[in-house]
Amino acid sequence: MKHLLSIEHLAKEDIEHILKRAGTLKKERGNHSKLPLRDQTWAMIFSKSSTRTRVSFEVGVHELGGKLLFLNANDIQLGRGEPIKDTARVLGRMVHGAIIRTYAQSDYSQIPTINALTDWEHPCQILTDIFTFQEKRGPIHGKKVAFFGDGACNVPISWIFASAKLDFELAISAPPDFQPSIELIQRSKGNITVTENPDEAAANSDLLYTDVWVSMGKEKEAVERLEKLKGFQINSGTKALAAPDALVMHCLPAYRDKEIAESFFEEHADTIFDQAENRLHVQKAILEWIVCR
Ligand code: CP
Ligand code: NVA
Numbered sequence: 001m002k003h004l005l006s007i008e009h010l011a012k013e014d015i016e017h018i019l020k021r022a023g024t025l026k027k028e029r030g031n032h033s034k035l036p037l038r039d040q041t042w043a044m045i046f047s048k049s050s051t052r053t054r055v056s057f058e059v060g061v062h063e064l065g066g067k068l069l070f071l072n073a074n075d076i077q078l079g080r081g082e083p084i085k086d087t088a089r090v091l092g093r094m095v096h097g098a099i100i101r102t103y104a105q106s107d108y109s110q111i112p113t114i115n116a117l118t119d120w121e122h123p124c125q126i127l128t129d130i131f132t133f134q135e136k137r138g139p140i141h142g143k144k145v146a147f148f149g150d151g152a153c154n155v156p157i158s159w160i161f162a163s164a165k166l167d168f169e170l171a172i173s174a175p176p177d178f179q180p181s182i183e184l185i186q187r188s189k190g191n192i193t194v195t196e197n198p199d200e201a202a203a204n205s206d207l208l209y210t211d212v213w214v215s216m217g218k219e220k221e222a223v224e225r226l227e228k229l230k231g232f233q234i235n236s237g238t239k240a241l242a243a244p245d246a247l248v249m250h251c252l253p254a255y256r257d258k259e260i261a262e263s264f265f266e267e268h269a270d271t272i273f274d275q276a277e278n279r280l281h282v283q284k285a286i287l288e289w290i291v292c293r
Contacts (some may be wrong), residue, residue, distance in 0.1 A: 002290045003113045005105065006121045007161040008188070014289065015165055019131050022278070022285035029281070035065025036288045040096040042066055044116070047073035047086070047102045048216045050092045052252060053116045053124065056279040057099050064287055069095070073102070083109065096288065103217055114283075114292050119154060119217060125251050126158035128282040130166065132275045133207055136247060144169040146205035146242070148198055148232045149259050150178045150225070155211040155251055163190030173201035175228045198232055202241040210234050210259045226258065235261035249275050 004010065025032070042061050046054065054070065061068040073079050078087050084106045092099055092110035100108060101116040133140050145163070147156045151174030160180060162172040170192045172180065172217055179194050195201055202208065213229045214222045239246065248268035252275075256262040265272070 001109075001112055003109070004123060004286050004290065005113065005115045007126055007165065008121070009159045010123065010165070012165045015127065015130075015162075018127060018282065018285045018289050019134065022127075022131050022282040022290060023135070025276070025284045025288070026281040029063070032063065036291045037061055037064040037066025037096075040066040040291070041069065041094070041100060042097045043069045043071055043091055043095045044099040044289075045071045045073055045076070045102070046100070046116070047076070047119065050101055050116070052276050052279050053101065054058070055284050057116065060280050060284040062289060064284055066096070066287075068099075085110075097287075114286060114290070117154060117216075119215075121158045121161075122154040122251070123158050124279065125155060126162050126284065126285055128278045129159075129209070129249055129251070129275060130162060131282050132249065132271070132278045133247060135274075135278070136271070137206065137245070140166055140168045142168060143206040144171065144204060144243075145207045145209060146171045146173065147203040148173045148201065148208070148210045148234050148238070149213055149229055150174065150211065150215065151194065152178050152180050153211065153215045156180060157184070159209070160184060160190060160192060163192055164188050167283070169193075171195065171201035171205065173198040173232060177228060178225075193277045198238060199241055202238045203223075205242045206240055206246055208234050208242055208246055209250070211251050212255055213259050214254065230257070230262045233257075233259055233261060235264045236267075239264070247271055252276055 058068050088108040090112040097112040098108050099114045099116045103119050105118050105120050117279055130140055151172040172194045185192050213225050250272050254265055
């Protein structure tokens with residue numbers, strides 16, 4: 001049984017397969033010769049808010065011939081304390097797979113499971129970001145990706161594991177309290193630098209990337225986070241240090257004039273919304289990979 005729970009545990013050849021198939025599925029949208037989810041029902045169990053992930057999976061499962069049940073975790077017995085493992089056992093008797101958005105990396109091993117964001121990783125997002133980069137600039141191999149902001153949350157952690165797998169440089173610029181641990185960096189075996197100096201990270205980079213400063217579940221820390229992270233905004237000054245054709249991406253939702261300057265966001269909106277659209281194509285490739293390979 002296959003799962004997609006993290007970039008850390010996804011083999012390089014599987015990443016390459018998913019990225020390649022995403023390109024084909026994007027071209028063939030509306031005209032798929034095979035419907036790999038035909039007669040399948042998948043469940044999506046979300047404990048956190050979502051726009052992109054929810055809509056792209058709902059549309060994607062439908063376009064691959066399947067049906068999707070959206071279950072807000074608070075509306076099912078999980079929200080009243082039924083153990084995850086029992087929920088998974090029940091789902092395993094009825095549905096073909098689960099797409100989960102939650103806090104801890106949960107154990108749904110009874111059924112094929114896709115991590116649609118946990119506190120630890122956001123693998124569907126980073127696969128999409130790499131797909132989008134490669135669609136516009138060719139292989140990411142040997143390039144430099146610069147991440148700015150909360151360097152210890154799910155999005156940069158997935159970037160960290162992707163760096164070694166696809167052999168690109170990753171520079172993370174974050175204040176000390178928001179840097180990934182040395183143990184994590186070493187475990188990834190990637191070519192990764194962590195710095196408090198945003199200019200150092202930006203220098204000659206091929207991709208400038210940021211994420212929200214207050215991730216879901218961290219709302220109580222908002223005031224402290226906004227204060228500590230305010231020097232890590234990406235804007236035209238950051239771009240001036242990057243490679244001339246550097247791309248700018250944001251996983252969204254974006255908080256203007258916090259992690260990204262408003263005018264800078266709008267200047268790069270075409271790339272950012274291509275990135276959002278590509279969630280659909282990449283996740284269709286993930287679903288197909290889970291059921292077909
Ligand atoms: N980027 C992302 O995962 O967006 P949503 O939270 O809207 O799903
Ligand atoms: N780090 C963010 C990602 C949102 C897509 C969060 O967890 O809220």
